[in-house]
Amino acid sequence: MKIGIPRSLFYYKHPHLWTTFFGELGGEVVLSPRTNRQILGAAVRYGEDESCLAVKLVFGHIWYLLDRCDRIFAPAYYGLEPGRHSCPKFLGVPDISKCIFGPHVQFLRCEVEDGIFEPGMLELGKTLSTNGRTVKRAVAEALAAQEQYRRELTAKYQQQLSSERPKIVVIGHNYVIHDSFANLNLLSKLEERGMEAITIDSVPLIPRESFLRWDFAYEAMSQLQEVLAHDIAGVIVLSNFNCGVDAITVPFVEDEVERHDIPCMHLVLDEHTGETGIITRVDTFVDTVKMRIERDAASVHPAAVR
Amino acid sequence: MTQRVFTLPLCGNAYIPFKGAAEQLGLEVVVPPPITNETIALGARYSPEGICLPFKVIIGNYLQAIEKGANSVVFYINSQAGSKKHGGGGGGMCRFRHYGHLQQLVMSKTGANVEFFILGEGGGLVEQVKEITGKGTWEIIRTLRVAIKKLRLIELLEELSWRFRAVEKRRGATSKALKKALTYLEGVQDFRTLDGLDPESFFCGVETVEQEPLQIGVVGEFYLLVEPASNCYVFEMLGELGVEVHRHLCLSEAVLRYPPSFILGKLMAWWLNMSIPSRAEIAEIARPYLSCSVAGHGRESVADTIRFHDAGCDGVLHLLPMGCMPEVTVRPILRKVSEDYNFPVLTLSFDELISEGAIRTRIETFVDVLRLRRERRRERHALPGS
Numbered sequence: 001m002k003i004g005i006p007r008s009l010f011y012y013k014h015p016h017l018w019t020t021f022f023g024e025l026g027g028e029v030v031l032s033p034r035t036n037r038q039i040l041g042a043a044v045r046y047g048e049d050e051s052c053l054a055v056k057l058v059f060g061h062i063w064y065l066l067d068r069c070d071r072i073f074a075p076a077y078y079g080l081e082p083g084r085h086s087c088p089k090f091l092g093v094p095d096i097s098k099c100i101f102g103p104h105v106q107f108l109r110c111e112v113e114d115g116i117f118e119p120g121m122l123e124l125g126k127t128l129s130t131n132g133r134t135v136k137r138a139v140a141e142a143l144a145a146q147e148q149y150r151r152e153l154t155a156k157y158q159q160q161l162s163s164e165r166p167k168i169v170v171i172g173h174n175y176v177i178h179d180s181f182a183n184l185n186l187l188s189k190l191e192e193r194g195m196e197a198i199t200i201d202s203v204p205l206i207p208r209e210s211f212l213r214w215d216f217a218y219e220a221m222s223q224l225q226e227v228l229a230h231d232i233a234g235v236i237v238l239s240n241f242n243c244g245v246d247a248i249t250v251p252f253v254e255d256e257v258e259r260h261d262i263p264c265m266h267l268v269l270d271e272h273t274g275e276t277g278i279i280t281r282v283d284t285f286v287d288t289v290k291m292r293i294e295r296d297a298a299s300v301h302p303a304a305v306r
Numbered sequence: 307m308t309q310r311v312f313t314l315p316l317c318g319n320a321y322i323p324f325k326g327a328a329e330q331l332g333l334e335v336v337v338p339p340p341i342t343n344e345t346i347a348l349g350a351r352y353s354p355e356g357i358c359l360p361f362k363v364i365i366g367n368y369l370q371a372i373e374k375g376a377n378s379v380v381f382y383i384n385s386q387a388g389s390k391k392h393g394g395g396g397g398g399m400c401r402f403r404h405y406g407h408l409q410q411l412v413m414s415k416t417g418a419n420v421e422f423f424i425l426g427e428g429g430g431l432v433e434q435v436k437e438i439t440g441k442g443t444w445e446i447i448r449t450l451r452v453a454i455k456k457l458r459l460i461e462l463l464e465e466l467s468w469r470f471r472a473v474e475k476r477r478g479a480t481s482k483a484l485k486k487a488l489t490y491l492e493g494v495q496d497f498r499t500l501d502g503l504d505p506e507s508f509f510c511g512v513e514t515v516e517q518e519p520l521q522i523g524v525v526g527e528f529y530l531l532v533e534p535a536s537n538c539y540v541f542e543m544l545g546e547l548g549v550e551v552h553r554h555l556c557l558s559e560a561v562l563r564y565p566p567s568f569i570l571g572k573l574m575a576w577w578l579n580m581s582i583p584s585r586a587e588i589a590e591i592a593r594p595y596l597s598c599s600v601a602g603h604g605r606e607s608v609a610d611t612i613r614f615h616d617a618g619c620d621g622v623l624h625l626l627p628m629g630c631m632p633e634v635t636v637r638p639i640l641r642k643v644s645e646d647y648n649f650p651v652l653t654l655s656f657d658e659l660i661s662e663g664a665i666r667t668r669i670e671t672f673v674d675v676l677r678l679r680r681e682r683r684r685e686r687h688a689l690p691g692s
Contacts, residue, residue, distance in 0.1 A: 050634045050655060076598060085399040088601035092635040095596045099642035213403050239356075244631035247356035248404045251411055268356075 001128070003027045003108065004069030006061030007034060009054060009090060010077060012174035013201075016145040018073060021121060024138035025128050030069045032061040035181040037273075039064055044271050046100050052240035053182060053270055054175050055089050062097050066105065072097075075110040075120075080215040082114045087214065087245055115215070117143065157202040161230055165196040166289055169227055171220055171253060172238035173245075174201050176269070183238060183269055184278045193286045195233075203227045217249040224256055234263040234289040241270040263288050310421065311336055313376035315364040318532040319460045320557050322492050327453035328380075330495060331439040331446065336376040338367035341535035345370055350658040352416050357408070358401060359627035359656050360529035363536055365412055368420065378421040379413075380438075381406055384564050385426050399601035400631045431566045448497075451577050454558065455500045456491060458578050461556045462505040463487050468552075470512045471545030472519035479512045481542070519550040520676050523614030525607040525640075526625035527633050528560055530656060537625055538662040540654070540669060544623075547673045552619065554610035555603060583609075595639045602632030611643050611651060620676040621650035623669075628657040650676060 003022045005011060011018070011031075022029045032039070039060040046063055047056025065072055074093045077086040094107040108127075110120040118139055125135030160167065168190055170177050177183065177199050190197040203223035212218045224235075235257045239246035250266060257264040265285045267278065311334045314324060321337050328335045339345070341363060349366030368379055383406050406424035413420055425434050435446050463484060471480040487508035494500055522544060530537045531553050544551050558574070559582050565571025583591075589599075591609035599605050611622045624640055626633035637653060644651040652672045654665060 048634055048637050050629055050637070085601075088399045088599075088604070088631055089635050091598050092596065092600045092604075092639070095598075096635070096638045099595070099638045211404075211407050213399070242356060242629040242634075244356075244358075244401055244629060247354055247358070247629075248401055248408055250356075251354045251408060255411060 001027050001071065002030050002069040004030045004032065004062075004065035004072040006058055006065060006072065006074070007032045008058045008061045008179070009093075009175050010075055012178045013080075014146055014149075016149050017117075017142050018075070020145040021125075021138050021142035022073070022128075024141050025125060025134065027128065030065060032064045035060070035179050040181070040271060040273070048096075050242060051089065052243040054173065054179075054240050054243070055093075056271065057175075057179070057182060058093055059097065059100060062093075062101070062105075066101060071106045071108045073108045073110075075112060078111065078113040080112065080115045081218055084114075084215040084218055085213055087216070089244070153202040154204055157198065157204070160196050160198050160202075163196040165194055166233035166293060167196045167198055167231065168234045168236060168289070169198050169200060169224070169232055170236050170238055171200040171224060173216055173240075173243070176238050176240055177201070184273070184275050186236070186238065186267070186278065186282070189279070189282050190236075190286070193282070195286060195289070198227065198232075200224065200227070212249070212252070214245050214249075216245055217252075220249060221252060221256070224253060228256070228260050228262070232260075232262055233293060234265070234285065236285065237264065237266045239266070239268055241268050263292060308377065309334060310378040311376045312378045312380050312423075313338060313368065313371035314380050315367045316341055316533060316535075317529065317557065318534065319464070319488060320457060320532065322460060322488060323453040323456035326456065326492065326495060327449045330449045330452070331435070331441050333439060336371050336374050338371040339374070341367070341533070345535075346658045352412055354408075354412070356629065358527075358630055359536060359658060360527075360533075361401070361405060361408070362658055363529075363533070364405070365409065368409070368413060369416065369418065372418050372420065377419070378423065379409070380423045380425060381409065382425045382431075383427050384561070384566055399599075402602070426566050431570065447573070451573075452495060452497050452500065454574055454577055455497060456494070458558050458580065459491060459500060459503060459505060460488065461558060463491075463508060464556075465553070466505055466509055468541060468545055469550055470509050470514065471542070472548050472550040473514040473517060475513040475515050477546065480509065480545070483509050483512050517548075519548050520621075520673065520680065521552065521619040522549050522673075522676070523552045523554060523610065523617075523619045523622045524625060525554045525610045525614070525622055526603075527627055527630050528555055528557075528603055530625040530627060531555055532557055536627075537654075537656060538660065538665040540623070540625070540665060543666060543669055544673070547670065549673055549676075552614065554614070555606060560603070583613075595643060596636065600632050600635045602630070604632030604636040607633060607636050608639055608643065611640055611649075612647070615643075615647050615649045620680060621652065621672065623672070624651055624653040626653070626655050628655045630655075650679070 005018055019029050019031065035057060042063040043056040043060030046059040062072055076091055079085045097105055108124060110124045112120050121139045122135060125138055129135050187197045200220055200223050203226050205219055205223055206226055208222045210218045210221055212221060237250055237253055239250060254264055267281065312328060313336045314321060316338055325335045325337055345366035346363055348369050349362035353362045353365050383403065406427055410422050423438055425431055432443060432446055436443065467480050467484040474480050524531060534541060541551050558578060562574055562582055563585060565574060588606055588609045591612055592605045596605055596608050607624065614622050640651050
């Protein structure tokens, strides 16, 4: 059976988990390509106009997969942390797809609650394979692959922290910071300008008390507090226009960054692909960061001014 | 310590029972002035850009109430709602859940010095009220009983006013009667008197004409349904166009479906003696289109659109604040329901920039379409042999 995985939303959170899982179960995994102009076009055509870009894009990716696979995988993430919720917009994806593309589109569901994957994966595995041992092994392999990915991220983070270049934290949903087409190559733009872009998802998550009920918001706040303890030159908040979660999270993020007296820029993205706007803002931001660094260096070593 | 002067966000006429209850418990209350464009602009100036309209209106309420002397805010959040996937809803997973904390952050940035009391957030509702007022459990429950009863009466009055306004002979007679009834209710603090009232008797002076008005069901986001100023007074607008309006959710129903605690839920059901479809029934009706909750009242919107169709309504109006997480999610589904049932659904989304004229044009067109459909159906039935 061919299983289609849209390269959007949850994929960026768990890139290896689901591909490994279905691969181990003997399915052929069809991953939609990175977002491109064609997919964006479909997303704008089929997506709900008041949704955020990411939720529109998932319909673009599903559109791409329609004739290329037998089943499309769309997990139901109720919550990825104990006692917390995921964005409710994700939950409606299969039902809405059926409204848009017709009732014949078949979906695979896997329910994840409180960040516990095994029960849902075992249940889903049983519908795909009759061999219980294969299913168990697939679950174990998949979780190991995810753990490996996590370790790689942490290693990268440690390496970035020791970098000489000014460090910029990019904070946003995984599917916004890692979808380079949708965010107009922000990360490489920063690298090109001599900055070290630390993505928020690579920061180790240390459990903290928080009133934020969304798993993303909770994780991002916690990781932000963690990373701000280091020498950070600037913070870029990246969000999609009309993102409901960010409407709540960003004010708290900005408040936190403000307390550390670090330059902070909030970029809001939508389906427009013109890069000029973002280039101007990134240039300005990088200049601000550099000026800050020079100023601070001057205030530490008065001799340097002369 | 200075005396606390409380305020609360406006939510239709719901301030009447809760102001009464608070005063009964010995608190000083300042009700925010009626919502105008100025209120909304004021709230929008200080609120985050992407937040939904209700938040902005509420911030506007607070700022205007502070001008009138308030220094403490009471807000209610149902932290029980949406805790698990099957019951998920009632604002548990949507932005409403974070209103309390974000309000505190936003208000602190405005420089206003206000104390916040977020009821329902941590600890039981009654315990929190006890702490604020220093009164006993029994007195609080008794006051709450009067408030809830009064709230329900007000809602019934509102529903009746929509029925009468559609067929009133003299423009404005219904609104006048409603206003008089509300003023009367403001003074009543006795459960037995309230229990004995017949809401319909308040409208006996309204002269009506003989006709069958169009029936429109209104579904959507809760705040827009209960606060007329936030929806550009569409309910009155429809009534004046000769349409009888039905609302799918009111405050007491919303609270009853997602009660703050099991015991309070049971008590409320007993006091109000009203029957509402349970969460399971709603889920069952919506299942062909939506298999899980999408937070807020999204699933209710889908189910109630179908219920309004089955009840013989001519069309459904779907109201949402721009970008509302649950309601935007169900919008494509409502479009599909409309297609499948051959049932007109008009979606109106509201933000702080909407003007009444834009809404009026669309409402008038929608009503014209519904009227034409009804005439055509009647003609078809009148044809010999059909």
